[in-house]
Amino acid sequence: MKRFIFFILLLASIAFCTISAQTEPKIAIIGFYNVENLYDTEDDPLTNDDEFLPNGPYQWTEERYQTKLNNLARVIADMGKEQGGVVVLGVAEVENERVLLDLAATDRLKPLNYGVAHHDSPDLRGIDVAFIYQKDRFRVIGEKAFTLFIPEDPKFVTRDQFLVTGILDAIDTLHILVNHWPSKRGGEKRSMPKRIAAAQLSRKIVDSLMNVNPMAKIIVMGDFNDNPTAKSIKEYLRPVDKISELRVGGLFNPMWKFYRDGIGSYVYRDSQEVIDMIMVSYGLVNNVKQNTYKYKSAEIFRKNYMVTSTGAFAGYPFRTYAGGVYQGGYSDHFPVFITLQR
Numbered sequence: 001m002k003r004f005i006f007f008i009l010l011l012a013s014i015a016f017c018t019i020s021a022q023t024e025p026k027i028a029i030i031g032f033y034n035v036e037n038l039y040d041t042e043d044d045p046l047t048n049d050d051e052f053l054p055n056g057p058y059q060w061t062e063e064r065y066q067t068k069l070n071n072l073a074r075v076i077a078d079m080g081k082e083q084g085g086v087v088v089l090g091v092a093e094v095e096n097e098r099v100l101l102d103l104a105a106t107d108r109l110k111p112l113n114y115g116v117a118h119h120d121s122p123d124l125r126g127i128d129v130a131f132i133y134q135k136d137r138f139r140v141i142g143e144k145a146f147t148l149f150i151p152e153d154p155k156f157v158t159r160d161q162f163l164v165t166g167i168l169d170a171i172d173t174l175h176i177l178v179n180h181w182p183s184k185r186g187g188e189k190r191s192m193p194k195r196i197a198a199a200q201l202s203r204k205i206v207d208s209l210m211n212v213n214p215m216a217k218i219i220v221m222g223d224f225n226d227n228p229t230a231k232s233i234k235e236y237l238r239p240v241d242k243i244s245e246l247r248v249g250g251l252f253n254p255m256w257k258f259y260r261d262g263i264g265s266y267v268y269r270d271s272q273e274v275i276d277m278i279m280v281s282y283g284l285v286n287n288v289k290q291n292t293y294k295y296k297s298a299e300i301f302r303k304n305y306m307v308t309s310t311g312a313f314a315g316y317p318f319r320t321y322a323g324g325v326y327q328g329g330y331s332d333h334f335p336v337f338i339t340l341q342r
Contacts, residue, residue, distance in 0.1 A: 028137070028168055028293060029080040031301070031337030032178065032221040032278055034092040035072050036320055036330075037127070038099045041065050047126025049095065058321060064328075068320060069099075071330045073106035079301050079337055085112040086337065087168065088133045090178035090221045092159070094118070095126050104132055117164050119145040122157040129162050129178045129222065140166040141173075146205060148182075150197050158182050158194070161201060171342070172217055172293045175209050177202060179222030181232070195226055199236035206251065206281070214248045217293070218281035223333065225275050228256040239279045246286065251279045254298035255336065265300050265334045267316045274300075276336045284340070293340040302334045 039052035041062050052060040080086040094100055097118040104114035109132075117140055118130040133140065142165035150156050159180040168174050179202060182194035202220060209216045226232050233239065239253035246252045255277040258264070264272030284295045308318045308329070318329035 026169065026293075026342045027083040027296075028087045028340040029083050029085070029337050030088050030174075030176070030219060030221075030278070030340060031076075031079055031086045031335055032090040032092075032223075032276060033072075033076065033335035034180070034223045034276060034331060034333040035094060036332045037093050038068065038072070038091075038103070039065075039095045039126075040099050040102075044095070044126055047095075048124050049126050052095075057324070058326070064320075064326065067328060069103050069106050070108070071328075072103060073108040075301070075303075075306060075330055075335060076103075077108040077112075078303060079335060083339070085134060087137050088131060088164075088166070088174075088176060089335075090129065090131055090176065092129050092178070092180040092223045093127045094130050096120070096128070097130075100130055100132055115140070117143055117162075119143065119160060119162050121145070121160040122147065123159050124157060127159065127180075129159055129180050131162070131164050131176070131178065133164075133166065137169055138166045138174075139170075140164055142166075146201060148198055148201055150194060152193075156182075156194065158198075161198070161205065163205060168293060168340075171291065174217050174219060174293075176219045176221065177205055179220070179224060181222065181225045183225050192231065195224070195230070195232040196236050198224075199232040203237050207249075210249050210281070213283075215283035215287060216281060217283045217287070218251075219278060219284070219338070220251060220280075221278040221336075223276050227273055227275060228253055228259045228277065233277075237279075243285060246282055248282050250282055252282075252285055252295070253277060253279045254295075254338065255279075255300075258298075258300055263300055265336055266332065276300075276333055278336055278338050280338065291342055293342045296339040296341040298336070298338045300334050300336050306330050306334065 054061050100116040114132040115135040121128045144163045145160040163177045165175050181198040184191045239251035241256040259274040265276035266273045280295045308316045319332040
C-alpha cells in the first residue's frame with residue numbers, strides 16, 4: 001500500500017512539473033543602444049571617418065577598438081543575463097557591418113549566436129543604424145531602409161530608418177523600426193524641422209503596416225534626439241503616454257514615465273534626458289490571443305560600471321572620449337529595453 005501511494009505521488013509530481021514547464025512564462029528582451037562611434041580602424045574613402053583612424057585626432061588604435069568591443073559586449077550581455085540574453089538589439093552609430101560582426105564574435109556574445117542586419121546609410125560620417133539578433137530565436141524575413149528626404153533642404157543627409165521584420169520563437173511576427181533622428185546641431189529650434197520630418201517618415205511607415213494589419217506587432221525604437229514631450233514626438237509620431245489611452249492604430253510610449261521621474265538615458269549639461277526610446281503598437285499591448293507575446297515592461301539599463309563616478313562628469317554615462325580625451329568607457333548613452341512575455 002505504501003509503495004502504491006508513493007507511486008501515485010510520484011506520478012502527480014511528474015505531471016505537475018510537466019504542466020508547469022508547459023505553462024511557464026516565456027520572456028523576450030528587445031533593446032536599443034546608441035553605442036557611440038563604433039568605428040573600425042580602417043579608412044573608408046567614401047565617408048568622413050578620419051577622426052577614428054590610428055593617425056587621427058582620436059588615435060583610434062586596434063587596442064582601443066578591441067577595448068570598445070569588449071566594453072559594449074559586457075553591457076549587452078548583462079542586459080539580458082537573467083532572461084537568456086537580449087533577443088533583438090537595435091543599435092546606432094555603427095560604421096559598417098564588420099564592426100557588428102566583430103561585436104557578435106566577442107567572448108561574451110559569441111554564445112548567444114547573434115546575426116547581423118545592417119544597411120549603409122548616406123550619413124556623411126558613415127554611421128548607421130542596424131540590428132543584432134539571436135538567430136536561434138528570431139528569424140529575419142524582411143529588411144527595408146527608408147531614406148529621409150527634406151524638400152526644403154535637398155542636400156541634407158542623415159541616417160536611414162531601418163525596418164526589420166522577423167518571427168520571434170516561431171510564434172509572433174514583429175516589425176521593428178530603428179531610428180537615429182537628426183541632432184540638435186545649430187540649436188533646438190533651428191533643427192526641429194528635421195526631426196519633425198523624421199517623425200513624419202516614422203509615422204508613415206507605422207501607418208503603412210497598420211493599414212495591412214491593424215493588430216500588427218510593431219516596435220519603434222532609437223535615438224530620437226528629442227525628449228518624450230518634444231513636438232516631433234507628441235504631435236507627429238503621436239504615441240500615447242498611458243496604456244488606457246491606447247487605441248487600435250496607435251503607439252504607446254513607456255519611456256515617458258522615466259522622463260517624468262527624472263531618470264535619463266542621456267545627460268546634457270547636467271540635465272537628465274530620455275532621447276532613447278522604445279514604443280510599442282496596440283497589437284503588442286492588447287492582443288487577446290493565447291500563447292503570444294505581449295508588452296510587459298520597459299527599463300533604462302544602467303549599472304555602476306557604466307556611470308562616471310568622479311570629476312565634473314560624475315553621474316554621466318561613462319563614455320569612450322570626453323572633451324577629446326580617451327576615457328576607455330562604454331558609451332555616452334545608456335541602453336533601453338522592453339520585456340515581452342507570453
